[in-house]
Amino acid sequence: MSLLTPWFLAGLGLLSVPIIIHLTHRQRSRVTVFPSLMFLRKLPFKSMNRRRIRHPLLFALRCAAIVLLALAFARPFLDTTEGVEGGSARDVVLLLDVSASLGFGDRWEAALDSARAVLDGLGEGDRVAVASFDEQAWERLSLTLDLEAARTVLEGLSPTHLGTRLEAGLQLAGRILAEPEGRVRDVALISDFQRTGWEDGDRVRLPDGVSLRAASVAGEAEDDAAANVALAEAALRTADGGRVRLVARLANMGETPVDALPVSLEVGGRTVATRPVDMPPRGTGTVVFEDLALPEGRSRARLTIPGDGLEIDDVFRFVAASETGLRTLILGTSRGAEDPSLFLERALGIGEAPRIEASRAPASGIDAAGLSSIDFVVLNDGDLADAGRAGRLRDWVSAGGGLLIVLGPGARMDRWSAAGQGLLGAEPGPLVDVGEGRRLSWLDYDHPVFELFSTPRSGDFASARFVRFWRVEPAEGTAVLARFDSGEPALLEHVVGEGRVLVWTSTLDRFWNDLALQPVFLPFVHRLALHATGYREPERWIAAGGVLELGSLVGAGDEGFADGEGEWVLVDPTGDRHQLEIAEGPTWIDFPETGFYQVEARDDAARAVTVAVNPRIAESDLAPVATERVVEAVAGTAPTGATGEGGATVDGEEVPRRAELWWLLLLLAALVLGVESVLANLWTRRRPASALTGA
Structure with a gap:
């Protein structure tokens, strides 16, 4: 048996209270005042410490209640891993984070290694389901005994360009394991546990009987905090004479300052200017490109910085076009x-x-x-x-x-x-x-x-x-x-x-x-x-995962392109062409990847609208939330360290299941105090009146 909060055992010092009550209690005399004492004889009254316990059972009950309360607050638990390792049939959901932040350093390879370790720890008769999540969650493989199929699914996964939402993945895992079948049910969560992805996670609870094992692939805080800089925003303003002023904002997500970081501006595939920027730790910086001459119409433009651990936020794309104003x-x-x-x-x-x-x-x-x-x-x-x-x-x-x-x-x-x-x-x-x-x-x-x-x-x-x-x-x-x-x-x-x-x-x-x-x-x-x-500022860029309505989108293009009717094609950043299904009512287009998309009429490729897509800036903040906080909020238990699943290991350590006993100890303490109260009322008698004494 182990204790989660052993320092509560200091409460055992309260055992001195019943000792004081039973052994050092002094009996005091009652003094009655008379108008005259001349006809009364003065008698001495002796008071002394007790040398024996008059009610040993009451003493024992009071001591036991204090011991039980101290142990309950120390939160003891029993290690029950042996039952799982002994071959109990299990249903395990392998829940893998595939958000954009997993592309930082070697996090993705670490995540795959942890997932393979979970599969290696499963035994005969165990079933596994594979699910992945970023801003949404998908069930990649239903519960199956075929572990090789699960390995194949894992090899086909890769980080997406979307943000992190732990809540979505945990809700899906809970639905997969919602129906109890007399089997041990576990969720093996593998993620970098971004703090920005846990904002609403404390509202999630797994079904009763489902345990959570959390494996973090985030490295040491000092290593991960080192110099991840993200391009966050670009704002164009047209001045008199058609010249353009561009203001770019950057965010330093690391704990070290950044000096003279070069920021380059490309328009139409050509670098037109480069400016340096300084940023404090966990701060922002601004770069201004003055007096720019943009080509006619709408051009593809990019801001770039030298690559760091997370490459997806080192490029910021937008559509550049001068405006005539109102x-x-x-x-x-x-x-x-x-x-x-x-x-x-x-x-x-x-x-x-x-x-x-x-x-x-x-x-x-x-x-x-x-x-x-x-x-x-x-x-x-x-x-x-x-x-x-x-x-x-x-x-x-x-x-x-x-x-x-x-x-x-x-x-x-x-x-x-x-x-x-x-x-x-x-x-x-x-x-x-x-x-x-x-x-x-x-x-x-x-x-x-x-x-x-x-x-x-x-x-x-x-x-x-x-x-x-x-x-x-x-x-x-x-x-x-x-x-x-x-x-x-x-x-x-x-x-x-x-x-x-x-x-x-x-x-x-x-x-x-x-x-x-x-x-x-x-x-x-x-x-x-x-x-x-009815002015609306032109949509120069959107965040990955965003949607746009076809009618409003094509209305931003050339004349005769605003009706939204006909056949339309979406060209994604890789160059693949997708026929858009036009239905009655609004037609919404998803943009899940970063890069430049193009929406064009099928019969006239010259009539096209470009959409720039960038990652969400929140995904660039790699600061993690404690895995203990996630496990305790979702499964109602607080792990003592890194957690794994069955035979799986995280950071080389295996962490057992726990059966917590604090609630049983509180129940026993309440029962003991109840018995003590009843016996004390039965055995306690009013003491006889003390002898009268003089002053």
Whole structure:
């Protein structure tokens, strides 16, 4: 028998308590005070330590209870390996981690060696199933007596490009061994036990009677922590003149600093620049490539660093393409010395994701030719009384344009044409003049415009004070996105054809409110522009294991390629071509490997979209979780060291099964204390009154 926590045996020192009670108890006299003691004789009262135990059984029971409690907390267990090795029939699930981190150093070969050792330890009548897992789990071989088939399956496995999720593998193993058949049931888990793969693992429990043996192939912590650097991200920003600025972020997962690591940028297969980067231990670094000239269209680009122990994260792929930004036209009128578009224009001009190129024109200057090259129009403090002007703007919105109507003092909605009121999406009302001011009291934080501000300390709209605004009554189909504290709408939205119209019922300068002076003004204006135009940042890369919808993917390609209809082919990073099955509804495409994929029309290979796929950055963090923690959480036992399966060995040591006895000892201690309590009540008698004594 062995003990898991032997230091609890120090509790045996409490055996002194019953000794003190039984042998050193002093009997004390009772003193009765009288008014006068002249007629009483003083008698001496003797008190002395007991020299014998009056109730030996009570003494023994109390000592036994303390001994049992101390032993229970020390958690004794019995070694039961002999029964398994003696030929008991077993069902074993060989659960092998095949995630990308197994490609570090010689981990994969160590994992295969451990798996072979498990098979070598099985005897006649034992069955084995082979399962593998990364982010998902697969049963590679059902329970079988054919050990050679299991060896063949093992030889066909290799590390994937996906992340680690221990929970998925353990759940599958539990399902395989869910039905008891009178056989010993075990799971042999072989993994590097990445800490990032165990975030939700403590929610997994194996079925009753199923034991877990965990074999870690992670090396010593100091060795594994040595210089694994990962390329984590690449962000492109297009500046004026079409030049591009690229910012690359790297992560040092090791415990040693990195000095002057060269980072190379390749575009279209040609190296265009190399920059050095320094990183602290367990820190990050940034490399900036300035003033890049990219080829026309979308090009394949890569960031590379010198190879280290884990090669899969030494290359970062992305699609490089310069962007023109959102072309914005502000239609407005002058307000004497005031410039109603000043704050709006400057807010739109700040920011790079995406760049917003704003120009101005008078509200009366709306023409179809001028609108054809515009993505976003702001009608700022203008009117749509002219039916022809309103009609041209409505046709442009119906074709997919985004319009923001800002109702200022020059709006004069009572004069608007029917086409203009159709763009408004509401019944015009009177001007509300509130001397004490109104506040924004309700925002639809589920809407894309306000979603950015939904978290704590992300922006306060309630601090803005509004003294004037137009009262409008939303028409059917018009949604209210924000309201004042009096209940009137502040921001409305409705759809016109393929486009979208937003209506703000006050000004976007300091004339009727002070929102332009609040910190939320700039991001709020940007969200209005992005939502009105339906802008989505181009998908330059995705993580391995991700999926994309065919219709949205091909919509990012050339003109005439956005309908998603016809026959499509997926070309994977190895060059193999796969026919895509087009079904009713969305067609989703999986990207399980790192590299460049290409989606192209079967009848026209020139019409193609490239997708760059990179490993998940979490898979580059090789820090392990303790195998003891995994075993205790999943199987309810805490191993004393490395664990193996039956005759299998891990790090050269065989670890037996355990039958823990702490619960039985606690039960016996409770029984002993119960008997002691009953006997103490029966044997204890009230002592006779003490003799009266004088002072």
